[in-house]
Each structure stands twice: as C-alpha cells, then as structure tokens.
Amino acid sequence: MSNTVLTVEDLSVTFALHGSEVHAVRDMNFTLTEGEILAVVGESGSGKSQAFLSIMGLLAKNGRVTGNAMLGDVNLVGMDKVKLDAYRGKDIAMIFQDPMTSLNPSLRVRTQLSEVLVKHRGFDKEKAVLAAIEMLERVGIPEPAKRSNAFPHELSGGMRQRVMIAMALLCQPKILIADEPTTALDVTVQAQMLDLFKSLTEDFGTALVLITHDLGVVAGIADRMMVMYGGRAVEKGKVDDLFYDPKHPYTLGLLHSTPHIAHRAARLDPIQGLPPSLEHLPKGCSFNPRCAFRFERCLAERPPLAPAGEGREKACFYEGELNYEKVA
Amino acid sequence: MLGYALRRVLSAIPIALIAVSVCFFILRLAPGGPFDGERALPPLVLANLRAHYSLDQPLVVQYFIYIWRLLHGDLGPSMVIEGFSVSRLIAIGFPFTLTLALTAFVIATAIGLLAGMVAAVNQNKWPDYVLVLAVMIGVIIPNFLMAALLQLWFGVHLGWFPAGGWVTGSWMHLVLPVTVLAWPHAARISRLMRGSMIEILGTNYVRTARSKGLGERLVLARHAIKPALIPVVSYLGPGLSYLLTGSLAVEQIFGLPGIGKYFVTAALNRDYGIVLGTTILYMFIILALNLIVDLVYAWLDPKVRYR
C-alpha cells in the first residue's frame, strides 16, 4: 500500500501576461501513494488547478511549466504532447469542475466513452461500447445501455458528472485528478458523488487528487491534505492533524470560515481581506496582509515549507500557539 | 428529426406565397412598362400587345392569372424577347449560372474551411497572418473591381486565362469568374471557421478530450470540427444565395451565357415576366437553402431538434 505513483518536485507554472510573467504555482512538492486520497485546498487563484493542469499538459498557450512530475520513471513535465498522450487518459486521468460544459455536446455519451478504450486499450468499437456501458453501470447510472445513446444535454448534472467519472476510470488509471468535482452539483448529489469516489478508488487502487475549496468535502474522504496560498503550499499533512491542530494561520482561518452543522457557531468568520493577486504578491510571506499573527520577519522574509511534527510541513515563522480568539 | 423537417417545410409555404405576392405587386405598381420604348408604339398595336399579355385586365385578375400559372410551373411569357417563355429562358440560362455558382461554392467552402482551421490551429503565427490578409482583400474589394483587376493582370497582362467570353466546355474561361465569385465567399467562411474553431479549442470539452490522451488529430477531427461548423453552416445558405445573385453580376462582367445577361437586360427594359420569374426562382432557392441549413443545423446541434 505504500508504492509511490507520482512524485512532484519543484513544480512551477508561469504565465506570460501583458508582457510580464505571472507565477501561478511555485516550487510545489508532493508524493502520491497508491490508493490514497490527497486533498488540495485553497481559494480560487491559489494555483491549485493550474498545477495539475500543467501535469496533464493542459496549460493555456501562454503557460510554461518547470520542475518534475515523475509517473514511475517518466517525467510528465516538458514531455512532448504526442508522447504524453500515451499516459493521459490511461495512467493519469482528470475530471473537471463543470460537467455541463466538459462533455462534448455534439457527441453521444457512448462515443465519448468508448474512444478512450479504442485509443489506449486497442479495443474495437463494439467491445469498447460494451465496456463503456459496463462502466456506466458501475458508476451508478440506471439503464446504462439506453443512457449511453444519449447526448450530454439529455442528462442531469449529476448524471453527467457520473459519466465524466466513468470516462476517467475506463482505463483504471493509477491517478485520478478531480478538479472541484462537486462544486457545480446539488448538495444531495455531492454526497453521493463523494461516496462514489471513495468506493471506486478503493476498488481500482487509484490514487485520487481532490482539488477543492470545500473543507467539508475534504473531511469526508481525504487521507492527506495540502493547503495552498498564493501559488505555494503553506501546510501539508494528515487531514485529521490539520483539522484538529492547524499550524498555519491560513489553515486556521479556512477552518473557521467553514460552516459546521454539528457545532453551530453563532457566526462564521471569514478570513479578512482578499486573496492576493498573483501579479502583485506582497513581500515576505504572501499571507502577511491578512494574518493576525504576523511579526516583522513575516514582512521581510518568506517562510520556507519546513517539517513541523510527524508527517507534516508548514510554511510559517510563528511558533506559538495559534489562538483562534486572536483571529476573531 | 423527421417531424422537425416536416414542420419546417410547412412553415416555408406561406412565406413563399406572400413573398411572391410582394414581388408581383411592387413590380406592377412601379411606373413604366415593357412597352414604353424609345419610340412610342401605335395605340392599336399597344392595345393588342397589352391584351396579349393580359395587361389590360385589373391588377388583381392579373395576379390570380399569374399565381394560377405559377402553380402549374409556368412563369409566363417574356414581354420583350418575343416568342420566349420565361421558363425557357431560365432553362437556357440558369443551368450555367447554377454551375458557376456551385463550382465557386464548393471550391470556396472547401478552401475557406481548411484555411480557417489551419489559421485557428496556428493562431498568431504566419499561416494566420497570410489568411488575415487574403480575407481582407476578399472582403473589401467589390466583385466588379476584383474582376477588372484580374482581367487586367491575368487576362491581358500575363495572358494566362481568357479575360472574358465563353467557349463551350472550356474550363479556362471559368477560372477568373470562379475566382472572383469564390474569393469573398472563401474569405467569409474562413473568418467564421477561424473564430469558431478558436472558441471551440478553448472549451472545456476540448480540454476533456485532450486530457483523455486522444491525440491532437482525433481531438480536432472528432471533438472540435463538428461543433465549430455550427456558425459556419448557418452562413452557407445565405452564402450560396449571395453566390447565385453575385453570379448574375459576374456573368454580366465576363460576358458569360447565364441568366444574368437576361436579367439585367430585362430589368432595363421593364420586362416584368423575366424579372419576376427570376426573382421568384431565386426566392424559392433561398427558402430551400434556408430549410436545408436548418436541417443540417439540427443534425450538428442536437439541442435544436427538441425546441
């Protein structure tokens, strides 16, 4: 259970914008082991999606990526697109945020599923369609044979996301990246979807990267989590550790701005201020303008991501106790 | 799909009828008639002529006579070219016009689609800039000026192609007219295709297709081209009708034996029969083209069928 399937080292993503360079992701490092669920958490613009799009070779044209993303002993970063196509969809698959627009509206579900098997497994068309129908059933779509004939717009949002999941899992990839897979769905459907993720990844031994801004989702299924801010990872560790004992002020802030039904707080405490613009990151620690615990060093120097207890890391100079009262 | 097609056909019929009526009355209510020649005709001859063409009847009666004939596929007699029915003139001239327009249409659409795709895939690289220039020339220079310039350069100066006229079966004579007709059409198609393709290449579902590792060729062929065609297809119908009407002018300029020659002369001579007949023919073609476009649209964009 501890085979590493993906090792990401010093991954940085920059975009050329208005003649200057914007760093969307800087020096990202993590490993992913077989069958584990890693949650990547952060506000929008924190670079969490771009990091994984860059691994998949899906950056926009003005984007550039450096570093390594080792899938076994091949480096996906900087790989020629033609070679990359041998891995994308087969060993590493991705599910996108908006199931409404992520399926091709002019092709039948059947076609969109079966083409993956034709390409990567060399199935002939009929066999591929049969396998696709089987997978649709596996992800809980009723009457899969009939639904496979439908066009995407004939399916509900939840159904479409199930189709996306089926599509991603067809080749039983080693890694599945799910970018905000539940954000666009109804709350009731969200829970079903998370259960589905959990059971499927267990069955197939697939490692799941769950990109989300919703800590509720993380609490439900993830094993480990990585919190991102301003393009950098600021805290990493087991979900339980981070939830019960956050060591970075930003993680603390995130936790307190998430509603809990169980202990109904009198009010929610959003983190003060706005997420930083990646074009104008503050000097020193990127979080300093919004941080209640900052001191002089935070304004001058950027804290590195350093080990902080067993199996966890944080990027913060503050060593005292994080007192929530001080935030509020 | 079949029900949708049937509904569309049925709804086109009243439009056709009304449009015929509009043309008929506009033309008839206009001052002047086919026999107001340079020399006044003797009154008796004029009266006989008018009676012969039913022009002495009340307008409404003439209208019903016309519609009745039309329903039997008869477009009536020409009033200036003696002894020729409008249907016969159309039978003589229209096949040529249609050949010219369709040749230009097929060539231009093929070139336009291909150029648009190549430019979209190579956005802001040299193929894209070449296309932008070619589109600009095609869209800006009016067809008669383009014809004059091509005649001058390729016809007179270089002598590669005949500058005008027609010899049966000689495709050399068609090169310049087809170029003049096809260029603006290809330009518009490629501009539409380029824009639409760039938009589609940025959609989430193309990203999904790429994430599946299908290979860029399959991503383009299966996932991008079909939806990218939607705005282009809606232009093809009007495009072909521009080509058919544009062909009238090009025939006139290059001295080709299509319907254009008769039409312009007829308009100058107020020959109701030919003007009305040609207009009606074109109108039916345009309605039919719109219908075909709608059906192709429904095939490309499955959502349309359920409206």
Added chain:
Amino acid sequence: MAGITGKDAVLTDYANRLATLEAPKGRSLTQDALRRLSNNKAAVVSIVVLALIVIIAFVGPYFVPWTYSQVDWTAIRKPPDFDKGHFFGTDQNGRDMLARVLQGTQMSLIVAGVATVVSVAIGVVYGAVAGYFGGRVDAVMMRIVDIMYALPYILFVIILVVMFGRNPVLLFVGIGAIEWLTMARIVRGQTLTLKEKEFVEAARAGGAKPWTIITRHIVPNLTGPVVIYATLTVPEIIIAESFLSYLGLGVQEPQTSLGTLISFGAPVAEVLPWMLMAPAGVLITMLLCLTYIGDGLRDALDPKDR
C-alpha cells in the same frame, strides 16, 4: 453584400449586453467602448483618413482648376500633367480625372449618407413600433421582416431601380429602404426590454400616448446600436451603389460616382491606367477604413473577442 461587416452579429451581441444592464450603466458601457476604440490604432487612423477623404471630396473641388464636366480639348486621354493642372490625367473626353474622382467620391458619400439615414429611420421606427405594441402587431410585423429577408437582395435593388427609374436620390432612398431589416430586429429586441423599465411605466402612468413614449423615451435610448449600425451600413451601401453604377443602373452622366468611374476605367486600364487607379484607390481606401472602424467597434464592444 449585406453582411460584409457582420453587422447582425455585432449588433445582436451589443444589444444583448445593453439589455442585461441597468440604464445608467448602459451609458458607461458606451463610454467604455469609446475609450477602447480610441486605443485601437488601426481604427483611429482609419477615422482620420476617412475624415480627410470626406473633407477633400467636398472642399477639394473649389481648389481644383477644372470642374468635373469641363472639357479640355487640348488634353484628351492624357496622363497626369502638372503644368495644365490635370493632376490625375484626363479621360477620353478630355475631362479632368481629379475633378471627376472628387465628384464621384462626393456622390458615393452622399448616396451612402442618404441611404443610411433612410434605413436607420425606417428600421428604428419599425422596430420600436413592433416592440412597443408587441403581441399580434409584433408577430405580423416581424413576419414581414422574415419574408423580406428571403427576397434576393440584389434582385430587389434592381427591381427598385426599375421602379424609381434613374432618379439617383429616389434610387438610393430605395437602397436604404431594404437595408433596414437588421436594424428593425435589433431595435425591436431593445424596445421589448426597455418598455418594461420604470421610466416607461412612469410615462405611461402619466398618460403619455404610445407615440410620445416611443419618440421621447424609447428611441433616445437606442443611440448606441443605431450609431454602430450606421457605421456598418455605409460600406455596404457604397458597394451597392458602385455596383449598380458599374452595371449602368446608377448615377448618370455627366455626374459620376466611384462605381461609374471604375466601369469606364476598367476596359481601358491597359492603355490609360490612371483612369482606373484613381477611383479604385479611393474606393478601396474608403472601404478599408470603414472595415477597420467596424472591426474596431466590434472589438471595443466585445473585448473578450480578441
């Protein structure tokens, strides 16, 4: 010819934008667009060049030694001759080409102006009435527009030529009279949204008559689309006019237009190239400028398009 500028698409898009915004914001949207337009170099240069052409076409004739119909018997079919003041040469009748090109440009511009005003006027009134009254009136009026869309445009122009004979003013009123369809559609859509707005409701509650509401409250709010429409219509009409004149159906001698000049110049261009080059050059420059202005407007209104 209709649609060289893609005006239907541009306008629909712009109208949709306006419709989703509140009234005061609509104005700032227009200002915003103007600011973006002024940052577009090609469009600004085009506006300047076009303005120069317009000024020269109307003022120039007073400074040129010859008039457009005057015959110089000593210079027939002569290339440009600066001593005699034939800067663009002379035609087969010994008339000064520069004077004729100026007059032709003037004529093309007047025609474009008249026809555009006519089409805007018809389109706005028709669309506003259809949109304001809605219901059955609207259905019938828009059906008529659909039918007119089905008529072959150029044939219709030629029919109008037949109708109006050779009176140039009437003829170009006629051209304008078919160019209003798109405008009518857009205005109708706008009116449908505008008439639900509070200020229209208030006017109605105050007892204003429909005509007053349309002219006082609805039409003034349509300025944006109308201006764009007018800009995009001008090149279409210039092409239509020069095409008709080329076929011999337009402006008559001794008056002239760019199309007429080109049609006279084209057959003799091998031996008297200046007779084609001057009018063709002016026509292409004008169309180029108008296209850039149109493109500039489109980009200004839809920044994400580029």
